[in-house]
Amino acid sequence: MKKGLIFVTLLSFLAIGSARAQKLGYVDSEFITSKMPAYQKALAEIDKFAEKWSKDIQDKYAExxxxxxxxQAEEILLTEDMKRDRLRVISDKEHEAREYNNRVFGYEGMLFEKKKELMKPVTETVMRAIDKVATQKRLGMVLDKASEGVVILYTNPIYDYTDYVMEELGLSIDKKSKNVTTAEGDNTVAPDKELNPATNSKSNTSKPTKQPK
Known part of the structure; x- marks a missing residue:
């Protein structure tokens, strides 16, 4: 259902673009980055950090x-107090190893942050090239073929049809207060136009949501 909606949305963009001479384009970010020495170097650095942190975790579990x-070998010779002390040390070590593993490989952990750090220059370089090409070729939008779903990498705010969609849904916009009125008469505050991710009128660019791997 989602893919069908995306397909219909793309057809709508193409139809509107043809009527207004809007030019669309797409790039394959994975193919581009795979040819960049800086990307290969970043991948090698990421692998080094991953291997080092993996070894640290293995050493902790080996201990x-x-x-x-x-x-287990000395249990029969230990007093109850000594047993409790030994088991507490083991439990603390296990907790420490799990915490360290989560800090490194968990959601937005150390490896995730290191990937972002090392890939940022590559991503920025690609984005600058896309912006330049989009300007030179007078493209209204640039899509990423390698992305899951549809990701807009560049958009000209004059091609924002948000207001038309809102009218179709029975919503009206007060241009001065930026309030949205529904068909039932309820008022909600609409996002500031400059912060609309579909237009991003401050910079005319929006970053891809999927970073090159």
Whole structure:
């Protein structure tokens, strides 16, 4: 259903673009970055950090395994207090290893942040090239063929048809107050035009949501 909606939306853009001489284009960001030495270098650096952090985690679990085997071998000779102390140390080490693993490989963890850091120069270079080509070729929009779904990499705000869609839905806009009135008469505040991600009229560009891998 979602893919069908995207397809219909693209057809609508193409139909409107033909009527107003709007030019559309697309790029394959994965193919572009795969040919960039800077991208390959960034990938190699990311792999080094991943391998180092993986080894650190393996070392932590190896230490835990050694402590557990030592405890099992000596358990019969230990007092109850000594057992509790040994088990507490093992439990603390396990907790530390899990926490470290989550910090490194968890959601938005250290590896994620390192990828963003190393890929940022590559992404910015590609975006500058897209902006330049879009300006030279007078493109209204540039889509990314490699993206999941439809990602607008560049858009000219004059091709924003948000207001037309709102009218179709029975919503009216007060241009001065930027209030949206529904057919039932309820008022809600519409987003500031300059902050609309579909237009991004401040810079005329919007970054791709999918970073090159």
């Amino acid at each position: 835990i395994d050694k402590l557990q085997k030592t405890y």
